[in-house]
Amino acid sequence: MAAQDPNLFSEVFNQRAGILAFFGALGGSVRAVTLKTTWREGLRVMFVGGAVAFGVGVLGPTVLKPWIGDLPDDASSLIGTLTAVAFLTGLLAVTIVERFISGEETPDDQKT
Secondary structure (H helix, E strand, O other), rough: OOOOOOOHEEEEOOOEEEEEEEEHHHHHHHHHHHHOOOHHHHHHHHHHHHHHHHHHHHHHHHHOOOOOOOOOOOOOOOOOHHHHHHHHHHHHHHHHHHHHHHOOOOOOOEEE
16 A cells, blocks of 8 residues: 555544543533532543534534524634533533433323
8 A cells, every 4th residue: 555545544533533522521521510410420421422423523514503503614623622612512512412212202102
């Protein structure tokens, strides 16, 4: 292979993805400290926040658009914007993931 060939591993796990995962975990840690969780729950929240921020990646501004509004075209790819959105993703990740996993039942879905 030539030196210019793309490497899938290095494309996915690059420095930007690590920074986004860090800020997602930081957002999860703020949530854990604010809610005064146990250290085990805090680690879980940090992991979920970092993993979701890593998974969402550069699509974060698009995913959080209903909450953060429209961003200028040139600002949505800047590292400062991406890290701020990763922080917010980490802050909200556990709540959002738990809602999807638990599948809250509506009154019509409940059996009597």
